[in-house]
Every structure is written in C-alpha cells, then in structure tokens.
Amino acid sequence: MFDQILEMVKDHIGGNPQVANAIPQGQHDDINQEIASHVNNGLQTQAAAQGGAGGLLSQLSGSLQSGNPVVNAIQGGLVATLGSKFGLPPAATGAIAAALPGLLQKFAHKANDPNDDSITPDSINSSFSGNSGGGIGDMLGGLFK
Numbered sequence: 436m437f438d439q440i441l442e443m444v445k446d447h448i449g450g451n452p453q454v455a456n457a458i459p460q461g462q463h464d465d466i467n468q469e470i471a472s473h474v475n476n477g478l479q480t481q482a483a484a485q486g487g488a489g490g491l492l493s494q495l496s497g498s499l500q501s502g503n504p505v506v507n508a509i510q511g512g513l514v515a516t517l518g519s520k521f522g523l524p525p526a527a528t529g530a531i532a533a534a535l536p537g538l539l540q541k542f543a544h545k546a547n548d549p550n551d552d553s554i555t556p557d558s559i560n561s562s563f564s565g566n567s568g569g570g571i572g573d574m575l576g577g578l579f580k
Contacts, residue, residue, distance in 0.1 A: 436562035439554050440478075440542070441471040447538045454534045457527035466521060470513065470531065474538065477509035479563040488546070488559035495543035506536055 444467050448454050458466050481504070482491040494505050513535070514528045523531075545554040 436554070436558060437471060437475050439545075440475050441467065443538060443541055443545075444471045444474065447534060447541060448531070451530075451534055451537075454530045457530045458523070459521075462521055466517065466523075466531075469516060469520065473509055473513040473516065474535075474542075477505065477512075478542070478559075481505045481508055482559060482563045488556035488563075491559065492543055492546055492556060495539055496547070503536070505539060509539075510535055 448458075448467060448470065449463075455463075478491065481494065482488060485491045485494055491505070494503065510532045514532050517523045517528045517531060518525070542554065545551050546556060546559060
C-alpha cells in the first residue's frame with residue numbers, strides 16, 4: 436500500500452506547481468517519502484478507528500475540507516515534521532497541507548473505482564491490518580525489492 440500512496444504523492448505534489456515550487460531543489464524525493472509515510476500511517480490509524488476500509492472510505496468520501504478528522508490527523512504531524520526535519524518555511528508546509536485533501540480524494544476515488552484494482556477496500560484492510568500474508572518480506576518493507 437505504501438508504494439501506491441508514494442506514487443500518488445509524487446503525481447499529486449509534482450503536478451501542483453504551487454506545491455512543487457515550494458519544495459527546495461534536491462529535497463523532493465525525501466519530502467515525498469515523508470508525506471507518503473504520514474499519509475500511510477494516518478490512513479492506517481484512521482482505518483483502525485473507523486472499523487476498517489469501509490469506515491475510512493466513508494470518511495474520505497465526504498467533505499475533505501478543513502475539519503475532516505482524517506485530514507486533521509495527517510496534517511498536524513506532517514506540517515510539524517516537514518518544518519523541523521526539512522526546515523521548510525510555513526508557506527511551503529501550508530501549500531503541502533492544502534494539497535492533502537485532494538490527495539486523499541484521489542486515494543478514495545481509486546479505492547472505490549471498480550476499474551482500478553491498484554487500491555481496493557480489501558487491499559486496504561489487508562495492508563493496514565498486517566494480514567498481507569507476505570511473511571518476512573513484508574515485514575522488511577520491501578527492503579530487497
């Protein structure tokens with residue numbers, strides 16, 4: 436699931452000139468990794484709190500504006516980390532935070548699209564519950580891929 440989220444982050448952030456231009460040269464890959472990590476962890480936490488993929492997708496299908504619990508859960512920690520770890524100014528972290536609702540809407544759309552099997556409710560449940568069945572390879576996070 437992380438790889439799919441990372442690709443979505445790269446596409447979404449890279450396709451948004453305001454956000455892409457706010458990220459200093461040479462830091463795009465590291466920042467994309469950090470954003471994907473926060474999104475993945477936030478979605479995992481919210482899936483558990485919402486009773487699985489169905490509850491998570493229900494939250495994501497609604498309004499993803501300010502105040503949405505999924506958006507808020509991811510934004511706060513992400514903004515703080517990007518500022519402290521990468522030294523990004525508030526304008527950059529704000530642009531990235533503002534891009535999160537659109538990114539999460541893309542995630543929900545992919546998960547609900549019957550013609551796109553890259554992210555499905557079953558794969559969300561499997562990935563976030565740790566029941567992917569991949570054994571030690573999955574535990575190592577694809578280190579040897």
